[in-house]
Amino acid sequence: MKKQKKRVSSHPVLSIQNHFLKFKITTLGCKVNQSESDAMAHQLKTSGWHPVHPKEKADLCIINTCTVTQKASMQSRQAVRQAIRSNPGARIIVTGCYAQTEPDEIDKIDGIHHIIGHADKSKIPDMVLSKEEAPYPRRVWQNIFSEHNFQQTSAAPSGNRTRPFLKIQDGCDSFCTYCIVPYARGRSRSMPITNVLENIKQLQQAGYHEVVLTGVHLGAYGLDLSPKTNLAELLQRIGDTYPIDRVRLSSIEPHELTDDLIHLVAKSDIFCHHFHLPLQSGDDLILKKMHRPYTRSLFRNQIVKINELLPDAAIGVDTLIGFPGETEKAFENTYSLIHELPVTYLHVFPFSARKGTPASSYPQPVDSKTIKARCKKMRILGLVKKKEFYKKFTGKPVEMLVEDKRDKSTGLLKGITSNYIPVQINGDDHLKNTLVQVRIDKVKSDKKVFGALN
Numbered sequence: 001m002k003k004q005k006k007r008v009s010s011h012p013v014l015s016i017q018n019h020f021l022k023f024k025i026t027t028l029g030c031k032v033n034q035s036e037s038d039a040m041a042h043q044l045k046t047s048g049w050h051p052v053h054p055k056e057k058a059d060l061c062i063i064n065t066c067t068v069t070q071k072a073s074m075q076s077r078q079a080v081r082q083a084i085r086s087n088p089g090a091r092i093i094v095t096g097c098y099a100q101t102e103p104d105e106i107d108k109i110d111g112i113h114h115i116i117g118h119a120d121k122s123k124i125p126d127m128v129l130s131k132e133e134a135p136y137p138r139r140v141w142q143n144i145f146s147e148h149n150f151q152q153t154s155a156a157p158s159g160n161r162t163r164p165f166l167k168i169q170d171g172c173d174s175f176c177t178y179c180i181v182p183y184a185r186g187r188s189r190s191m192p193i194t195n196v197l198e199n200i201k202q203l204q205q206a207g208y209h210e211v212v213l214t215g216v217h218l219g220a221y222g223l224d225l226s227p228k229t230n231l232a233e234l235l236q237r238i239g240d241t242y243p244i245d246r247v248r249l250s251s252i253e254p255h256e257l258t259d260d261l262i263h264l265v266a267k268s269d270i271f272c273h274h275f276h277l278p279l280q281s282g283d284d285l286i287l288k289k290m291h292r293p294y295t296r297s298l299f300r301n302q303i304v305k306i307n308e309l310l311p312d313a314a315i316g317v318d319t320l321i322g323f324p325g326e327t328e329k330a331f332e333n334t335y336s337l338i339h340e341l342p343v344t345y346l347h348v349f350p351f352s353a354r355k356g357t358p359a360s361s362y363p364q365p366v367d368s369k370t371i372k373a374r375c376k377k378m379r380i381l382g383l384v385k386k387k388e389f390y391k392k393f394t395g396k397p398v399e400m401l402v403e404d405k406r407d408k409s410t411g412l413l414k415g416i417t418s419n420y421i422p423v424q425i426n427g428d429d430h431l432k433n434t435l436v437q438v439r440i441d442k443v444k445s446d447k448k449v450f451g452a453l454n
Contacts, residue, residue: 026083061084064096067096092111114138146186150189152191164203166200171188185216200247211244218256245270248272251277265313317343351371353365390449423438423449
């Protein structure tokens with residue numbers, strides 16, 4: 001006899017009781033997801049809920065999923081099942097990109113109470129806090145392309161991060177042939193400049209010294225607003241008002257890192273000397289197949305320009321290895337381009353065919369063994385580049401933002417410089433969450449950087 005699938009009730013997520021209500025949020029994927037999880041956590045905490053350690057049992061578990069690769073989707077399913085096993089009797093809410101693109105797959109997992117798409121993600125805390133008796137549906141999902149407005153989120157983070165993320169843009173209009181993100185996040189939508197400035201100011205008033213501006217397609221910031229604006233204009237306003245000590249930018253497309261943006265970062269102390277560019281491939285034919293709107297030459301020129309104006313700047317690069325049709329020569333074009341440029345570190349991703357994207361059916365797929373070998377070669381290059389960059393600053397003074405948690409292995413204070421060097425120092429706890437001047441003393445073979453207070 002076929003076993004009947006066990007379903008769970010769809011009554012309100014939880015109503016406020018007199019006992020100690022505990023929650024935890026598991027976040028997979030990008031900084032945008034992290035920012036949204038922080039906003040949910042803040043709203044729950046201000047309403048009397050208490051966050052618990054991942055290993056503790058909770059009354060409510062929210063899994064904020066990712067689906068950028070097949071591995072990310074698998075890890076999202078694993079995180080859901082782990083939450084169900086480890087928290088008997090808890091309410092289980094699944095949201096995020098995997099919930100948006102593959103709700104039917106999630107629906108196959110027993111023990112889930114609600115599957116919430118991106119358009120209703122910000123409403124989750126209200127659902128949790130509701131005392132209404134009317135049941136919420138098991139699945140709250142709508143076509144993400146019908147979403148035209150930026151969903152405002154709280155600036156206050158969950159409290160476990162010294163450098164909070166502030167989401168100022170969502171969605172993407174690029175539709176690169178390998179990418180599932182536009183189908184998960186919808187069209188580009190931006191937070192108005194006045195709201196961005198107010199959110200940053202709130203973080204400063206809450207005691208933070210740095211904010212990381214993040215978005216799904218940060219370089220498209222402001223193009224959807226009326227009147228239209230852009231990222232350069234936003235940075236100009238931030239530089240004029242100086243609402244916080246440091247502002248760091250997350251990933252920006254190479255063709256959208258304009259001369260104006262580079263000059264704005266170079267002339268103002270508020271902006272961290274740190275850029276992250278998703279190159280993906282250094283081969284022009286592969287870039288064209290990917291529907292990436294720039295060339296190998298443009299990328300090279302931007303890196304050279306950054307290095308000329310800001311020789312101390314960290315430059316991170318994303319590469320996507322094994323795209324269909326990537327010959328050995330095409331791969332070497334990517335490798336050689338990175339090798340010859342002053343790149344600081346690499347994020348190396350193997351190509352993952354995503355159902356519903358054009359590239360999933362492209363001919364000439366690269367076999368997994370070749371992809372693995374090429375990724376390994378790129379990662380080794382990335383480690384060499386990182387160590388070379390760190391060593392350039394040996395004996396030099398740098399400013400570091402000390403984090404709230406010490407390094408687990410050494411017990412030393414740790415922090416991040418403006419140009420993204422992680423440094424460990426001796427010091428007392430009163431230095432936590434402060435900007436301090438340090439001197440970098442040595443870089444060990446494992447790339448750990450040690451310094452001392454100046």
